[in-house]
Amino acid sequence: MERRAIGYVAGVEGAQATVVLAPEAYGDVAVGAMAVIPSPRSMVFGLVQSLSTPSPGEAASPHDRHLAQLALLGESPGPETEAFSFQRGVSHSPRLGATVRLAESADLVRIYAKPTKSSVAVGALHQDPDVPAYVVVDDFLGKHFAVLGTTGSGKSCTVAVLLRSVLTAHRDGHIVLLDPHDEYAAAFGDMAELVTPDTLSLPYWLLDFEELTQVFCSAGQPYREVEANILKDCVMTAKAEYLRGGAGGSGDEAGLTIDTPVPYRLARVAELLKVGMGKLDKPESSIPYLRLTTRIDALRRDRRFAFMFGQLTIEDVMGELLSRYLRLPGDGRPMTIFNLAGVPAEIVDVVVSVLCRLIFDFALWTRRGQGVPVLLVCEEAHRYVPRDGAAAFAPTRRALSRIAKEGRKYGVSLGLVTQRPSEISETVLSQVNTLFALRMSNEQDQLFVRRAMPENAAGLLSALPALRTQEAVAVGEGVPVPMRIRLRDLAAEERPQSDTARFSEVWSAPCNDKGFIADTLDRWRRQVR
Numbered sequence: 001m002e003r004r005a006i007g008y009v010a011g012v013e014g015a016q017a018t019v020v021l022a023p024e025a026y027g028d029v030a031v032g033a034m035a036v037i038p039s040p041r042s043m044v045f046g047l048v049q050s051l052s053t054p055s056p057g058e059a060a061s062p063h064d065r066h067l068a069q070l071a072l073l074g075e076s077p078g079p080e081t082e083a084f085s086f087q088r089g090v091s092h093s094p095r096l097g098a099t100v101r102l103a104e105s106a107d108l109v110r111i112y113a114k115p116t117k118s119s120v121a122v123g124a125l126h127q128d129p130d131v132p133a134y135v136v137v138d139d140f141l142g143k144h145f146a147v148l149g150t151t152g153s154g155k156s157c158t159v160a161v162l163l164r165s166v167l168t169a170h171r172d173g174h175i176v177l178l179d180p181h182d183e184y185a186a187a188f189g190d191m192a193e194l195v196t197p198d199t200l201s202l203p204y205w206l207l208d209f210e211e212l213t214q215v216f217c218s219a220g221q222p223y224r225e226v227e228a229n230i231l232k233d234c235v236m237t238a239k240a241e242y243l244r245g246g247a248g249g250s251g252d253e254a255g256l257t258i259d260t261p262v263p264y265r266l267a268r269v270a271e272l273l274k275v276g277m278g279k280l281d282k283p284e285s286s287i288p289y290l291r292l293t294t295r296i297d298a299l300r301r302d303r304r305f306a307f308m309f310g311q312l313t314i315e316d317v318m319g320e321l322l323s324r325y326l327r328l329p330g331d332g333r334p335m336t337i338f339n340l341a342g343v344p345a346e347i348v349d350v351v352v353s354v355l356c357r358l359i360f361d362f363a364l365w366t367r368r369g370q371g372v373p374v375l376l377v378c379e380e381a382h383r384y385v386p387r388d389g390a391a392a393f394a395p396t397r398r399a400l401s402r403i404a405k406e407g408r409k410y411g412v413s414l415g416l417v418t419q420r421p422s423e424i425s426e427t428v429l430s431q432v433n434t435l436f437a438l439r440m441s442n443e444q445d446q447l448f449v450r451r452a453m454p455e456n457a458a459g460l461l462s463a464l465p466a467l468r469t470q471e472a473v474a475v476g477e478g479v480p481v482p483m484r485i486r487l488r489d490l491a492a493e494e495r496p497q498s499d500t501a502r503f504s505e506v507w508s509a510p511c512n513d514k515g516f517i518a519d520t521l522d523r524w525r526r527q528v529r
Contacts, residue, residue, distance in 0.1 A: 140478030149438025
């Protein structure tokens with residue numbers, strides 16, 4: 001294989017190399033190209049991350065000196081040969097004066113060859129559309145991943161490509177996707193179990209103490225603290241009564257805490273509040289009891305909260321819910337999509353908190369060897385684990401942080417999707433080992449992603465503002481080598497419903513049909529999307 005010489009090494013610093021380009025070759029070198037630096041001990045491969053002319057004249061001259069900066073990716077031990085074996089990392093740094101050559105297509109095929117581990121193709125290389133781009137399934141899913149990019153860059157389609165590629169090869173997967181904008185139901189069709197506010201069931205007795213406080217108690221101190229203490233006593237009594245023999249009770253109160261997920265009757269809690277209020281001597285002392293009673297009554301009557309408070313009978317359905325939501329068994333639908341678009345805004349954080357906590361706790365308490373790995377994909381992740389802890393619902397942030405830090409040990413993996421990387425918690429994002437970075441024009445977001453990258457990929461990241469839709473920079477343990485890729489095309493029925501409104505098309509004709517207004521008002525009033 002004849003690799004064309006393009007210059008020589010003029011400087012080496014860490015994983016960076018400076019190359020002086022030959023006058024006859026500089027016009028053929030582009031940012032993103034792969035270069036090879038052969039030596040008697042190894043062949044080092046690097047990506048061109050920038051090109052410059054240090055002292056440009058008024059016009060181009062054959063005497064100008066042109067420089068290229070290489071980001072060193074890996075090497076092949078041994079001298080230059082046809083049958084090289086690429087490995088990440090550089091143990092033998094290039095020497096000054098070493099000849100630099102341009103890689104051929106055959107080099108790219110070997111460098112980005114299909115890994116020996118289980119892997120799936122998700123697209124093709126930006127440098128060569130004929131070379132497939134792979135992700136290593138176990139490293140990609142088992143060590144968390146993130147999809148980052150500005151609005152309109154193709155995040156939803158990227159998520160659809162990644163998950164569809166994995167599920168096509170592994171049809172018995174277990175994926176839970178939190179969808180706040182009702183985008184993904186169209187992308188997965190019969191492959192997914194769709195849970196809408198009408199079909200969602202999340203009984204109130206699954207809430208832990210912090211979530212109960214958020215739902216039932218007044219905002220702000222000292223009211224919340226007083227009401228929380230009253231509520232805690234009443235709920236503990238109601239739980240104990242259920243276990244002692246109320247409908248379906250087991251009679252076993254050992255280890256019972258306020259956070260134990262066992263059924264109890266909310267009506268009984270309301271009765272206990274009235275009993276407690278009747279024992280008070282001063283009318284002003286009854287205000288916390290009145291607030292709690294009023295709140296409970298309002299939630300039970302509000303049909304928007306029927307998924308949590310609308311059960312006619314109190315039964316222990318926890319096993320059935322987990323079986324359905326975690327796809328155990330999958331019955332040909334390895335994914336559950338939670339459509340959160342119709343969940344009331346004041347309780348959506350609690351719903352996400354409960355779901356995340358249940359998924360982690362179920363894995364935590366499952367005997368080793370009996371459980372199945374579960375992937376939790378969180379759209380709009382910056383809403384639930386923001387950088388500013390004061391702006392988040394603490395239990396939701398804690399649940400997702402716990403999955404990010406400890407989930408790998410128990411078979412729970414996390415996929416984060418966000419258009420504002422700089423607003424997401426650095427602690428959580430630092431646990432992510434594979435990043436797919438799409439077009440990003442905001443400078444703060446770019447800097448944040450650079451700091452979060454698990455390895456040196458500065459050359460690739462410099463292209464973030466110029467990436468086209470359907471292009472991404474992929475780095476981390478889930479990909480064989482850091483790369484710029486073009487994601488594969490999705491059929492029309494496989495795309496999420498996240499298209500931007502076509503103003504120019506719709507505004508080109510008058511809207512004479514007002515029939516949709518009545519339909520919209522009806523859906524609005526009935527709270528049905």
